[in-house]
Amino acid sequence: xxxxxxxxxxxxxxxxxxxxxxxxxxxxxxxxxxxxxxxxxxxxxxxxxxxxxxxxxxxxxxxxxxxxxxxxxxxxxxxxxxxxxxxxxxxxxxxxxxxxxxxxxxxxxxx
Amino acid sequence: xxxxxxxxxxxxxxxxxxxxxxxxxxxxxxxxxxxxxxxxxxxxxxxxxxxxxxxxxxxxxxxxxxxxxxxxxxxxxxxxxxxxxxxxxxxxxxxxxxxxxxxxxxxxxxxxxx
Numbered sequence: 088x089x090x091x092x093x094x095x096x097x098x099x100x101x102x103x104x105x106x107x108x109x110x111x112x113x114x115x116x117x118x119x120x121x122x123x124x125x126x127x128x129x130x131x132x133x134x135x136x137x138x139x140x141x142x143x144x145x146x147x148x149x150x151x152x153x154x155x156x157x158x159x160x161x162x163x164x165x166x167x168x169x170x171x172x173x174x175x176x177x178x179x180x181x182x183x184x185x186x187x188x189x190x191x192x193x194x195x196x197x198x
Numbered sequence: 199x200x201x202x203x204x205x206x207x208x209x210x211x212x213x214x215x216x217x218x219x220x221x222x223x224x225x226x227x228x229x230x231x232x233x234x235x236x237x238x239x240x241x242x243x244x245x246x247x248x249x250x251x252x253x254x255x256x257x258x259x260x261x262x263x264x265x266x267x268x269x270x271x272x273x274x275x276x277x278x279x280x281x282x283x284x285x286x287x288x289x290x291x292x293x294x295x296x297x298x299x300x301x302x303x304x305x306x307x308x309x310x311x312x
Contacts, residue, residue, distance in 0.1 A: 121300070130202075130288050130303035131241065174240060186233075186290075186301060188240030 091175045096193040105162045107192050109175030112156050120151060120158045123174045125191070131174060135160070162194075170196045200225070202304035204289050210310045211279050219274045219307045223291030227302075229253075230272040232264055233288040235306070241288055247272055248294060279311045 092110040099105045111120070119138055123131035135142055137149040137158070148161040162169060172191040203222045211217050223230050229248040233241035246254035247266035261277045270291075276283055286306040293300075 123303075128286070128306075128308070130290075130305045133300055133302060136300055186241075186243065188233075188242070191240055 090187075091177060091189050093173075093175050093189065093192045095190060096195065098195045098197060099165055100197050101166055102164050105165050105169075105194060105196075107160045107162075107173055107175075107194070108157060109160070110157045111175070111177045114155050114177050118177045120149065120155075121176045121186075122147070122149065122160045123176065124169075125172045125174065134173075165194075165196045167196050167198060170194060202289055202291050202302055204287075204304040204307050206307055207305070208308045208310075210312060213279055213281060213311055215279050215311075216275065216277045217279060217309060219276075219287050219289075219309070221272045221274070221289030221291075221304060223270050223272070223289075224293070224302055227291035227293045228270050229292045229294045230266055230270065231290045231292075231301070232272070232274045233290065233303075234258070235286040235288060237285070244274070276309075281311050284309060284311045 093107060119136055121136040122134045124134050125131045135144055135147050135149045137151050139151050139155060142149045150159045160173060172193050174188050174191040176186050176188060202224055205220045221230060231246040232244040234244055235241040243256040244258050244262055245264040250266045264272060264274045266272045274287060286308055288306045289304045290301045
């Protein structure tokens with residue numbers, strides 16, 4: 088499974104755009120890139136998933152360059168409620184339920 | 199539609215006791231996995247079940263066991279509890295066979311071992 092590297096923490100202010108970049112140099116050809124958000128004492132919540140180029144949903148955008156060795160989660164106009172830990176994950180085992188979590192990025196949104 | 203549901207949400211056990219945690223996957227999801235999350239760390243994979251068969255196991259001792267039922271719900275059992283087993287236990291489900299690999303998590307069961 089591909090190892091991921093992401094910043095330990097980030098600070099931002101309400102209304103700003105936040106970009107969190109994740110490195111995954113040994114991503115495999117069939118690996119998807121998935122981001123989860125986790126609040127304290129809650130389960131991780133699916134944010135967005137992509138394979139290449141750009142994916143956008145109502146919550147975030149995911150930018151993946153052509154070599155797929157990194158990806159960037161973009162959160163537009165963050166609010167205080169976006170303060171959470173964000174995990175970048177790549178790779179699945181045969182039946183697709185094994186995820187290898189790293190330490191995640193602790194995003195702190197300030198007023 | 200209901201998400202992944204887990205029970206109980208919180209429980210306290212004594213060292214040496216046994217615990218059973220329960221999980222109901224999202225309707226239509228046939229694959230269930232379990233994760234342990236110790237405070238301050240990311241979730242660690244314990245087990246994965248698909249069609250009632252174990253398909254993957256993480257680096258956990260034999261005190262940890264699980265099973266999946268015909269309705270695809272699952273139980274995680276931990277025997278001879280240790281203080282270090284105190285953690286948030288997460289269940290996740292996935293609808294295999296279709297496109298995409300989205301995995302959805304429940305809110306977890308908080309286990310405290312005293």
